[in-house]
Amino acid sequence: MRVLIAFLLGLAGSLAFGWWGFPQLLYQREPQPLQYNHKIHIEKGSMECSSCHEVAADGQFAGIPRTASCGACHAEPLGKTEAEKILVTSYVAPERELDWKVYSRQPMNVRFSHAVHVNKAAMKCEECHGGRGSATAAEPFYRNRVTGESRNVWGPRMIRVGLKPGEGMKMSDCESCHEQKGVSAGCLGCHR
Amino acid sequence: MADMAWVPTTMLDRKFVPRGVTRCTPARFSLWLTPWCLLLGLGLWAAYLCLRDGLLHTNMDNRFAFGLWIFLDLAIIAFGGGAFFSGVLLYFFKLKELNAVIRSAVLIGFLCYSGAVTVLAIDVGQPLRAWFTFWHPNAHSMLTEVTFCITLYLCVLAVEYLPVLLRNRQFRKIPSFLVFEWELHKLIPVLAGIGAFLSFFHQGSLGGLYGVLRGRPFAFRESFGIWPTTFFLFVLSAMAVGPSFLLIMTRVAEWVTRKRLVLESVYVRLARVSGWMLTFYVLLKSIDTMVWLNSTSRRGGFLPWEYYSWEPFGVWILFVEIGLFGFVPALWLMRAGKVNTSWLIAPALLACAGVALNRYVLTVQTLSLATLPFDEFLSYTPSWQEVAVFGGVVAYGVIVYSVLYRYTRLFPQEQER
Amino acid sequence: MFPGVNGFHWSPVHIIFLSAFGLVLSVLLVTLAVAFFRTLRDVRSGRAGAIAWHCDFEDLPRQERLCRHAFEGAAPGRLCDRGFDCRDCETHPKFATIETRWPVTLPAGLEYPETRLYHRGHTWVEPQPDGTALIGLDDLGARVFGAPEVVELPAPGTKLSVNGAAWRMMRNGASVSVRSPLEGEVIAHGAPGGQWQLRVKPEAGERAFRHLLSGAEAHAWVNAETDRLMILLSSTPTGAALADGGALVADLHQALPDAPWDEVSAAMFLNC
């Protein structure tokens, strides 16, 4: 009996370490430079994803907007929040760029074409990026201390069965989608 | 390791030496180990250099992408084949004489395989990526088969050797160790069975490694199903040369320790088994060579004489491999019991040399020959680092074998003289 | 390789590969697990001693594995293959009817009373009228080991098995495990330094004592054992002093402090 209790305690301890402790060690939490509210932009500003995130001319990177495009609307604070004040005084007025942490940035050897997926396959942004576009606050960014990549590439869930859109951007997630849609890309289709 | 009339009371490690056998003093034993430890140290240094800076420490290049290591790996794994074949003969064909050498055979097998895997890790150069093959294996590749079988077989050999280790004088003071040993020993035939199964496939797939190379007409052979003929020839040659190697190693151990470790009848049995297998192998090898020269190679647009027009790799190499190192030792070994037993080491050495030459021809000579008509014949000399890594592995084998000879009963017949 | 991992397909090649790999790995693990659980079972059911003896016996030097009938000439040079357990031996009754070939005299000064039965590990057994039996070290054993500094006796109630460990004794760095001559339950300890060490309730029936030596057979065996002791000691630097054919001293340990007593005691008490 005592052995059983010790075993169960050890098991629980190991699981807790694996689920909670190890990610704490592995990932470094980094705040976004500003609290950004996607929802308010879409609802009150009646904007679309592509209003700010443009696909580059070569079709590759959807793009994080530059401060200048924020300044088009936010020349003066549009509300009374602290973030609004910081945006205008610290970034828009001195024309400084915001150091946004990109959740879905892939490793160097991966090549992703927004043009193929958005223009040709007519996929919605949510199919990969999940509900981030309608969130009210910018969630914290976690950087892998070893590889330097974003934790969102792996996704928050440890058990990777039945993942919802936007819960992971690992190679297997890309692959399973490609398999579902019956399009094969080959290794060098996505790698360079 | 050498002889001693009595184990002195003052001997520090007396309590670990099996009772009923004599061993030399620790000082003498250390003296014996010292050169081997130095060699091991040199090997470790060379291995460190290769892992630190990459394989530019070797003389391999884009043409000689496999060098000394693949030849030696293939050769020592063939020699280690004695472990599985002796197990099969003992447990399934009930050749009881082999009980006298089975522990030594299993240990030699384990050392050969672990040594080969170590050399592989260094000479492939990326041990941290070794798991790739297990996680994303290409089931069509001979190398995948080799990797899986060797890894599993290494585990099997380790478990097979465990009983011998547990019989050390200090371990056996814990009664449950001996009970575990006894229970495990009853199940050893199961392990010998899967060991034989694994060995069959990896000895074979090591042969297939070169036999499937369509782009290397010198090595390419006809296939049965998915396996080229070299698959089967490698299995047979490992079975043939395994007992011979065991014979040599036991003789060497007797010479170094200056003791009689096994009965003469054991040598006769090993030699006969080796002789018969070798005869069978050499016959099939001759047929295979004829088919390859006259059919396989010509179909790919290569005339057989072209392979042998480069000095020093003339046609003589074919005759030496099949004749001098094949038929001669085969006939000699088969006559064991009728000829002087103490001379049997000579044909055993010839047989081992033949199989080593076979591995050398298939690897190094294959890479030397150009396939493109305008390309050159190339030569290759291993760098000191490559040689040192291999020397280190040999030293590792000698050290472990010596230590285990000293502290466990490798030869049950040793005490009966 | 594994379903769900990139590059795996449910194709025949992958299925064959995966099942062969899984089969071999599971056979290996099952073998280890079976051996492990059988060990647990053996240890729990008290068979550990008998099994350990079985392994020890295999590793004993040849001259220590001679059949009991080899000493008095009925079966010269015959090796025992049953771990000195004559209780179920088929050939023992046949040899027992053969006349001894060699005359036997007990070495000078040694006492082996006819009332006692002797075990090959140098213990004696004396059946008592109340159905119990006393166990002690025999004369040669006592002379070889002398007075032990430490004796670890099994607690009353402990089950002993034939040739299993009965008790441990230590002296001057030498340590031996004395083999039990009987199968039975320990009832009481003897007085320290006394004649007998254990009082045992043996297993019922006549076969309980069949494997023990007595009378002329015991004497023949003691003769051979004395010779063996001489040979063991003769290869030591001080050994020559002994080979004079005289009587053995009471405490060899004291008389020859430089001899390798750990080795010699282990050999005499059939320790590995």
Added chain:
Amino acid sequence: MSATQKTSRTPRRYGMVIDLDRCTGCGACVIACAAENNVAPGAARENDRNSISLLRVFTLNNPTAAGRRTAFLPMMCMQCEHETPCVTVCPQQAVELDVLSGIVEQMPQRCLGCRYCMTACPYHARSFNWGDPSWPAGMEATLNPAVAPRMRGVVEKCDFCQSRLHAAQDAAAVNGSLDPGIYTPACVEACPTQAITFGDWNDPEGALAKSGETFAWLEGLGTQPKVRYRSGQNWLHEMAERGGAAPAKEERHG
């Protein structure tokens, strides 16, 4: 059965025809290839046998006594189509024959560095990173961002400038198409005499189909290379047909 005749389900079967009569051996293709694919400049220890060379130019001499002439032979990965020697041997699926483009793909990220593919390749078209690649200070700025740098201990080879194929695919996608069409690898672009024609063997109207009679090296092996050659000189055809490991006897002794 040659690459030119085979029909297949692969949508594109990219290949080349190299006109040996036009090649001047200038080496512009070699330089362009190295620059495009982020091949580090050779270290002092490197020679032609242990450096990274995705594209090499051989000098061929006419072995017959009469009409001694020299030809230059650019060789890269031949993109073998049938029983591709390097694909089946790779123990961890780091090499594959792409079903969309017919290009033999090498994945350095998955490569263990066992070099079995290098021994399998009859054209010796594969290179191994024997040491760490290093760029002289300031030269990192010349790196091509579309090609990932490779580490020490992995094998690499020509992949028909995959980065340029990607760019062509992206450009097509911007216009709503998935077909990248015929793009231009770096060596083709750099060749001053236009000796290299790049195209699709599946396209009956394409440049490859119109290139006339072509031959391949080591055709007897049956691997159906998609890089083929043309020449008006008989001795080159004869040399290619000979397939063998040894040169003609007189040259060997001469």
